[in-house]
Amino acid sequence: MPELPEVETTRRGLAPHLEGKRIRGVVLRRPDLRWPIPKEIESVLPGQRIDAVRRRAKYLLLDTAAGSALLHLGMTGSLRVLPASTPIGAHDHVDLQLSSGRVMRFNDPRRFGSLLWQPAGETHELLRALGPEPLADEFDGDYLFARSRNRKAPVKTFLMDQGVVVGVGNIYAAESLFRAGISPLRAAGKVSRERYAALAAAVKDILAYAITRGGTTLRDFISPDGAPGYFEQELSAYGRGGQPCPTCGRPLKFANIGQRASVWCGHCQR
DNA sequence: CAAGAGGCCTGAGGGC
DNA sequence: TGCCCTCAGGCCTCTT
Incomplete structure (x- = not known):
């Protein structure tokens, strides 16, 4: 079950594959995970370049000029960067097709995870009430x-x-x-x-x-x-x-x- | 506001 | 071997 170290480890693994790459397309195999996947994921995200992969709490943020895709792994979620030809498996809910020719694939059997959208300059409701990062100096x-x-x-x-x-x-x-x-x-x-x-x-x-x-x-x-x-x-x-x-x-x-x-x-x- | 309970969801693992 | 039940648990939401 992903906690902060697992999410941070995921972020570090993803960053070299995503940063600077453009999102060519988005494939949603379900309309929802924990929550409905917002329309911007399909209407705004394609064509955007990923400027940075950040982590806030247990959320991963894929920053683009238009806004950020928010990913939460829930209990059983995982993200992998794979060749585009990799066969679809059970619980492979979302693909982000990358300009590198690979795909970032979101798999989550229990679907406690989420994929949300945050317009540039805004902070998603779910991120507003969060406490400090434990590794920050203000936490003591x-x-x-x-x-x-x-x-x-x-x-x-x-x-x-x-x-x-x-x-x-x-x-x-x-x-x-x-x-x-x-x-x-x-x-x-x-x-x-x-x-x-x-x-x-x-x-x-x-x-x-x-x-x-x-x-x-x-x-x-x-x-x-x-x-x-x-x-x-x-x-x-x-x-x-x-x-x-x-x-x-x-x-x-x-x-x-x-x-x-x-x-x-x-x-x-x- | 704080605290506790409910609910989401599916695979693993134990018991028979 | 196979079926059924329970458990796992992040975290939001509702109730008290």
Whole structure:
């Protein structure tokens, strides 16, 4: 499930294939993904040149002079750059035909992903309420401390709120809280400034490192070498419920928190 | 405003 | 071997 490192890895894989190329045509095999695909994708995008491939939160933005195509990978979305002759497979919903002769193909079995449009100079509604980027300087312990006062929701839920900070999903929330030694069940408003400093540092370290590993869950990758993500080999908590804590050896606890599967160490995380 | 629940969607995996 | 059920979960939207 793509979180920030996977989306960033995708962006880095796509950029050399897309930047400076022109979009020759768009093929939509369904009229909608999570939301209806806006008409501009077919009426405005063809003929545009892609000036840059950017990432904001878990969205990818393909910038053109007319505006930006917004892509979200949802749970199961993937983007690949392929020879135009590559046969269509199941769940291949969208093609962008490139002036290089290749196509960027959007595959998404569960269709939680989206393809949207943002006119030049405007910010799409869905991007407006997003919190800061976790790797930006403005995201730190003091910020988390200030935002969390009087919040009674579990700190894990708070950390996964995209209005608080973007890009941290279930995997990296579990790993960051483990690293910082904070119980995911603790009320967000009851975590000290010092411990939030440790948490912010853990989020930054883990996300940055996961990016260097190519993310956690990308398998069908778009780069020419087809490299998958390797970070899953280094997960301490996520998906390891019942197994020994890497630090103290006691069995890791497992429960749903905020309707999300959660794993933590009842001894090391308080 | 905050918090919790519902819903979207399909493949994987377990049980029988 | 094959069917059925449950689960996975980002994140928007609705309800309380």
